[in-house]
Amino acid sequence: MADANVALRLSGVTKVYGLGESTVTALDAVDFEAKAGEVVVIMGPSGAGKTTFLTIAGTLMKATSGTIEVAGIETAKLKEKELASIRRENVGFIFQSFNLLDSLTALENVRLVAAGGIRAPASDTYRARELLNMFGLDERLGSLPKQLSGGEKQRVAIARSLMNNPEIILADEPTGNLDYKRGQEVMELLKQIAVELSKAVVIVSHDHRVRDVAHRSLWLQDGGFRDTIVTANDPVCGQLVEVESATAVTWENTEYNFCAGDCRELFEGNPQKYAKTG
Amino acid sequence: MLIVARKNLFSERVRLLISVGGIALAVLLITFLLALFRGWSEKIGGFVEEVDADVWIAREGTTDFLVAASILPLEGVEERFSQIDSIETWSPLIAVPLGATSDGSDMDVQMIGFDPSTEMGGPVKVTEGESVPGPGEVIIDNALNRRYGLDIGDTINAAGTDWTVVGRSDGGDFVAAQAIFVTLDQAQEALTMDGLATFILVKMKDPDRAAGFARTVEANQPGAIGFTSEDFATATRDRILGNVIPILTVILILAFIVGLAVSGLTIYTATVEKAREYGILKAVGFTNGYLYRVVFEQSLVIGMLGFLLGAGLTVAVGPFIQNYVPQFVVFVRWQDILLVAGVTLLMALLAAYVPVRRLAAIDPVAVFKA
Numbered sequence: 161m162a163d164a165n166v167a168l169r170l171s172g173v174t175k176v177y178g179l180g181e182s183t184v185t186a187l188d189a190v191d192f193e194a195k196a197g198e199v200v201v202i203m204g205p206s207g208a209g210k211t212t213f214l215t216i217a218g219t220l221m222k223a224t225s226g227t228i229e230v231a232g233i234e235t236a237k238l239k240e241k242e243l244a245s246i247r248r249e250n251v252g253f254i255f256q257s258f259n260l261l262d263s264l265t266a267l268e269n270v271r272l273v274a275a276g277g278i279r280a281p282a283s284d285t286y287r288a289r290e291l292l293n294m295f296g297l298d299e300r301l302g303s304l305p306k307q308l309s310g311g312e313k314q315r316v317a318i319a320r321s322l323m324n325n326p327e328i329i330l331a332d333e334p335t336g337n338l339d340y341k342r343g344q345e346v347m348e349l350l351k352q353i354a355v356e357l358s359k360a361v362v363i364v365s366h367d368h369r370v371r372d373v374a375h376r377s378l379w380l381q382d383g384g385f386r387d388t389i390v391t392a393n394d395p396v397c398g399q400l401v402e403v404e405s406a407t408a409v410t411w412e413n414t415e416y417n418f419c420a421g422d423c424r425e426l427f428e429g430n431p432q433k434y435a436k437t438g
Numbered sequence: 439m440l441i442v443a444r445k446n447l448f449s450e451r452v453r454l455l456i457s458v459g460g461i462a463l464a465v466l467l468i469t470f471l472l473a474l475f476r477g478w479s480e481k482i483g484g485f486v487e488e489v490d491a492d493v494w495i496a497r498e499g500t501t502d503f504l505v506a507a508s509i510l511p512l513e514g515v516e517e518r519f520s521q522i523d524s525i526e527t528w529s530p531l532i533a534v535p536l537g538a539t540s541d542g543s544d545m546d547v548q549m550i551g552f553d554p555s556t557e558m559g560g561p562v563k564v565t566e567g568e569s570v571p572g573p574g575e576v577i578i579d580n581a582l583n584r585r586y587g588l589d590i591g592d593t594i595n596a597a598g599t600d601w602t603v604v605g606r607s608d609g610g611d612f613v614a615a616q617a618i619f620v621t622l623d624q625a626q627e628a629l630t631m632d633g634l635a636t637f638i639l640v641k642m643k644d645p646d647r648a649a650g651f652a653r654t655v656e657a658n659q660p661g662a663i664g665f666t667s668e669d670f671a672t673a674t675r676d677r678i679l680g681n682v683i684p685i686l687t688v689i690l691i692l693a694f695i696v697g698l699a700v701s702g703l704t705i706y707t708a709t710v711e712k713a714r715e716y717g718i719l720k721a722v723g724f725t726n727g728y729l730y731r732v733v734f735e736q737s738l739v740i741g742m743l744g745f746l747l748g749a750g751l752t753v754a755v756g757p758f759i760q761n762y763v764p765q766f767v768v769f770v771r772w773q774d775i776l777l778v779a780g781v782t783l784l785m786a787l788l789a790a791y792v793p794v795r796r797l798a799a800i801d802p803v804a805v806f807k808a
Binding site for chain 1: 441442445446449714715718719720721722723724725726727802803805806
């Protein structure tokens with residue numbers, strides 16, 4: 161029997177790009193569930209299929225095979241117009257680069273997604289204002305995105321993602337363009353949203369700090385989720401890498417793991433500079 | 439209007455000005471050309487229509503009023519017409535294009551000699567001075583006053599005779615030439631056309647029988663041709679404007695293309711620049727239909743503003759230009775304004791067509807790239 165708390169479910173989802181000999185399998189029979197009230201972080205090396213996973217889960221891209229249920233709705237056979245409706249009503253998106261509309265104020269950016277942007281009844285304005293107030297932006301309602309700091313922009317984007325009260329929040333590298341402090345604030349906010357508003361929050365990230373606020377962390381690699389992994393931070397770029405598959409260098413009796421050859425070469429050129437951050 | 443369309447449009451004021459300016463210029467050009475055409479058409483054919491005659495009889499081969507080489511003998515006409523019951527009255531008319539001079543200025547005039555007893559073919563509307571000229575006297579069209587400053591009391595030399603201006607009238611401006619009215623016998627004397635006329639004007643008791651009478655003239659009077667007043671006015675317009683219409687058409691098409699290109703390019707570049715934002719809208723659940731509406735609304739508003747500006751300038755500026763350039767005769771009809779509104783709408787829809795196709799191709803997945 162299906163768990164009523166499951167907001168997002170992917171079963172046996174495969175995504176293959178290309179045709180013939182040049183095919184690339186980005187996701188290989190992936191199973192995934194996210195429940196209301198939990199924060200799930202998906203990590204993995206570049207090119208592991210994290211964004212593919214997120215876009216398929218968000219009904220922006222069709223899977224080659226498998227089923228995707230968003231808020232209990234099976235999406236495989238839906239038409240584009242119906243998928244758009246699901247994205248608007250049941251899914252909230254948060255992007256690394258905020259993706260606010262430049263010519264709209266913070267309030268307008270949030271209010272826009274309600275009712276398909278056709279009209280803005282007073283109730284929409286009230287809700288948008290309430291969300292922005294909740295995120296400490298009550299003084300910035302009339303500000304354009306260019307007048308906001310990175311942290312403020314991301315909070316506006318989070319408010320926008322909640323405007324239609326969706327069951328699922330999908331966040332792509334939400335701290336990618338923020339400094340440490342702002343990143344921490346945003347992550348705490350996302351956890352608060354999951355717990356207090358009972359949303360399923362799925363975060364794709366390279367940032368290992370994200371794990372601190374997550375209820376579950378998953379490692380995506382080679383098109384599938386890996387259960388048990390040992391990770392380390394690349395001392396050069398800070399990216400989380402899987403120790404087993406990473407290229408490693410030992411310096412002063414300590415092993416350092418790298419995401420790519422470029423980082424390893426930089427390290428070897430000046431190990432004193434990077435070693436203490438590893 | 440959708441908020442995204444409104445904000446996109448009005449947040450880029452320079453682009454908006456360029457777009458609206460492009461459409462306005464095109465609309466201005468189109469409405470001016472149409473108004474000019476209507477003005478010329480009104481002037482050129484208007485006099486013939488205003489003359490209180492139902493049938494114009496001329497020498498066979500005559501095509502129009504302004505460049506008529508018609509010469510008709512008047513001998514026996516009275517006798518023949520007196521036997522036709524359907525004729526109410528008739529009158530001979532002389533109309534000859536001439537070069538004239540006054541106070542050192544050369545001018546093109548249409549000397550019209552009319553019978554003062556019937557006043558058929560005389561000045562359409564006398565605005566100042568005498569309504570019937572005496573011997574050696576002439577009534578001039580007001581356009582000669584505007585162009586050359588000719589006024590009552592001045593002298594004008596035409597057909598080797600000095601004429602004193604005794605009146606001014608409206609309705610005799612043929613754009614390239616203007617009417618000067620003298621009596622028939624004075625015209626016959628000056629032009630050595632004793633017993634001759636250019637046209638014979640006939641007024642029927644029943645105007646509906648004009649066409650039949652015109653056909654009868656052609657059938658029974660060798661060397662003569664009859665026109666209804668309406669046909670003769672049309673023939674005069676066609677003769678003069680026939681050569682202008684193809685040129686006007688080409689300029690109208692060019693104006694349309696210029697307006698379309700300016701608005702299309704600005705809307706296209708605005709759409710391309712905002713491609714990421716349209717991708718964001720798609721990603722967060724907006725349909726292609728909504729995005730199309732955003733672009734179409736922007737295009738329609740640009741078209742509407744351009745139309746209002748262009749048409750408004752035509753109505754406001756046209757009469758002023760006419761004061762300085764008398765040949766610039768504009769006559770703005772509401773039907774033409776409506777036509778230009780339709781053309782502008784077409785321009786706006788076409789300008790949005792390519793950007794809309796571009797929108798359909800935007801992949802919302804691209805917004806996940808930082």
